[in-house]
Amino acid sequence: MELLTLPALHRMAICGGTHGNEMTGVYLVQEMARRQKEEGEKAWPLPIMLVLSNPQAIKQCRRYSETDLNRCFTSAILSTPTTDSSPYELRRAHELNALLGPKDSKEAVDILCDLHNTTSNMGVTLISYSLDEWISLHIYKYLKMKMTSVPVRLFMVNIPNNEAYSLESVGKNGFSLEVGPQPHGVLRADIYNYMKEALELAIEWISLFNSGAVIEGGEVEAHLFHKSIDYPRDPDSQQISAAIHPQLQDQDFCCLKPGDPMFQCFSGETMCYKEDECLYPFFVNECAYYEKGIAFHLARKTTLKIPSVKVQIEDRGTS
Amino acid sequence: MELLTLPALHRMAICGGTHGNEMTGVYLVQEMARRQKEEGEKAWPLPIMLVLSNPQAIKQCRRYSETDLNRCFTSAILSTPTTDSSPYELRRAHELNALLGPKDSKEAVDILCDLHNTTSNMGVTLISYSLDEWISLHIYKYLKMKMTSVPVRLFMVNIPNNEAYSLESVGKNGFSLEVGPQPHGVLRADIYNYMKEALELAIEWISLFNSGAVIEGGEVEAHLFHKSIDYPRDPDSQQISAAIHPQLQDQDFCCLKPGDPMFQCFSGETMCYKEDECLYPFFVNECAYYEKGIAFHLARKTTLKIPSVKVQIEDRGTS
Known part of the structure; x- marks a missing residue:
């Protein structure tokens, strides 16, 4: 099995409320922020930025106020200047890109996880854009192995990152966590517990990876988008x-x-x-x-091969 | 067992979309209107007025646009004139009261059924305001006996009709049909089928009652509102x-x-x-x-006794 070395994941962002009526992410991000305030750096093994993506839609408890924020993160949209009369979500997308990106730049967060809910019976579904974004595929493999009380699946969109329209595409690595079924505007404890467990496992995997361990690759099942x-x-x-x-x-x-x-x-x-x-x-x-x-949507089921990975030893700038 | 004679139920109204994001009533009323247009008088054994209560909220797929329509039907609100600057739903409540009532008048429809959905796991729940509104209690008894694939229950609010704030209080008799669980903004076939079956049985009971049959009373289980x-x-x-x-x-x-x-x-x-x-x-x-x-909400469970009923023989005005 091939062994790839990949850059360490120093900066993580977790975003909730990208859709303002998807309640689990909103309440989980708020609870994590409360804990971070209480425990400081000890709360997690790496620094985590906690973001409520769409405050106006969260306040209204609606998906969005003027346009769907989670369709605003293509390179084309992010490179077009906004004005005061641009829809709220377009302006917010530029703000988030400045805060968490810029997309496709050295300054972008190393990994971005965006939290979503669905009314569909999808259990825990990771959504990823790229067939060779190994970090997200490894996290998926880890969740699938560790979570036993709910099905875990991968929906692979497979389009180039510049065309990717979702918030997670702003990070160097990124995925959505889509958990359901839950009515929008409602918070269910079972769904909250699943998302919390998935996030804690993702953080655990990142910490393991950063520690220098060789993490075995292998095969993972994926659902490739076919049509709607x-x-x-x-x-x-x-x-x-x-x-x-x-x-x-x-x-x-x-x-x-x-x-x-x-x-x-x-x-x-x-x-x-x-x-x-x-x-x-x-x-x-x-x-x-x-x-x-x-x-x-309809998908084809396939099996993806992922390489073993190990963190790159960094030049720490000492001479 | 006591035998009560009660006036015939000549005019029925079925309302959907009183809350614009409760989809089953919206689509069921539209489908019934389509059938009525196709089949005319033969569609049902009595004339039925089909009403979409809150067109503006239906269009927006929201519960209401300015204020909750289904809290606007107290006698106090309906007797206070509206102006052009009154909230949309207040003005619409007055329109509906003119169309289906006026509340507590001879001109009101004989029976009004208002269709609702809930995200709660409430199966088929009839909501009734009055402990001696025998028509709704009989329909509940009939549904409970006939529907076997879903639990049927009664939520008894038990407040005077002038204080009753919901649309069904505009009819001489009336109840809400609350069917769930269903996310608001979503239409599930199972919930649609339950509501359709419940409505068809209600119409069947009304037709039986109007035909002159003696309908046996008895005891029914009810849940009385206690507190929130x-x-x-x-x-x-x-x-x-x-x-x-x-x-x-x-x-x-x-x-x-x-x-x-x-x-x-x-x-x-x-x-x-x-x-x-x-x-x-x-x-x-x-x-x-x-x-x-x-x-x-919390309820106390109780048993209600309902009398046998029979339609009044009418003075047809021949002399």
Whole structure:
């Protein structure tokens, strides 16, 4: 097995409330900030920046106030100057890029973890952009091994970092933690406990990596984005004319086979999956995706090989 | 068993979207309107007015736009004139009172059913205001007998009709159908099917009653409102400092005994129920009640006796 040396992860950022009604991240970041205030440097084995990403949306308990903040972090958007009349979230994206990035620069935080909730039954899902961002893949492997009370999966977007639109793409390494099912605007203790455990394990892995240990690679299961499916709609009004079928509801990451029911129309009929290939639905019936025209995403399942990793010995500038 | 004769129920109203992000009522009312347009008078055994109560909030997919519409139907509010600068929902409450009432008048619809969703695990819950509103109690008894795939319960508010603040209080008889759990802004097929079945059974009972049949009374189980419990809060910021405990979450209408866990604090401790009396929690972790300072309601369980009923023979005005 190949052994890669990678730079140490000195600076971590944990962000909550990028979507203001996804409550777990908001309350977890606040609780961590309280602990950091109390315990100071001893709270964690490395410095952690704790950020509430979208204060205005958090106050309103809405996903966003003017535009979806978590679609504002492409290199193109971040390199276009904003004005006082730009939407609040565009201006906030530039602020966050200055604070945590700039994206694709030496100054960016070493690792950024952005906390999200979904109404879909997705357990703990890591979202990563790049097939060779080994740090996030190793953290995923670690969580999958250590967390036994909830399924842990990886959704691999696989697009170039300059096109990546989410906050985590601002860090040198980064991933989203998507935990559900939880209604937006609601805080469930089970979901809070899962996210807290996942974060603590991520910090534990980073600390292990920084300590100089050789961390074994291996194979990990991943779900690669394939395409999105919209709800059936009335041709005149464009309103949805069906709900996710009860046999598909809550079955995120379970195989969808040709002939399986997908939608239950309000008029009574069932609409079935007609493609030849078995695919894996996820973000099934996510609240925020109604307005985006997405009933669920479909993924292909694959296995990724990741190398063993070890921290680079640093030139500490002594001479 | 006593036999009461009661006036026939000629005019029914079914309302959805009183809270604009409670999706089942919105889509069910729209589907019923589509069917009524197609089939005309034959669609149902009695005329049904189908109403989307809060079009502005439905469009925004929010509970309300300026104030909670379903707190605007007290006699005091409805008798106070509105102006152009009154909140949208106050003006809309007056419109709905003119359309479906006026409240406490001869012109009011005979029975009003208002459709709601909750994020709480409440199955099918009928909400009624009055211990002697026999029509709603009979419909509850009928649903409880006929629906086998989901628990059916009654939440009895028991306040005078002039103080009743909800839309259903505008009808001569009326109840809310509260179906969950469902995240607000999401439509689940299982919840849609439960609400559809409950409505069809209510219409079936009304039709049976109108036909002149003697409908047997008996005893029904009810949950009487006792009091509301707020989340523990930080004394300085007033922010919540705990989530509903995992052992209480989703346990609506299950007995809460002295010593049972109620809250899981973010700092780790458990807060337990300390009163002497066993009570029944419901609306546990309802999304919309965070802003009202309600973590859950507590009820006493009781048994209500309801008389047998029969429709009054009407003077048809022939001489």
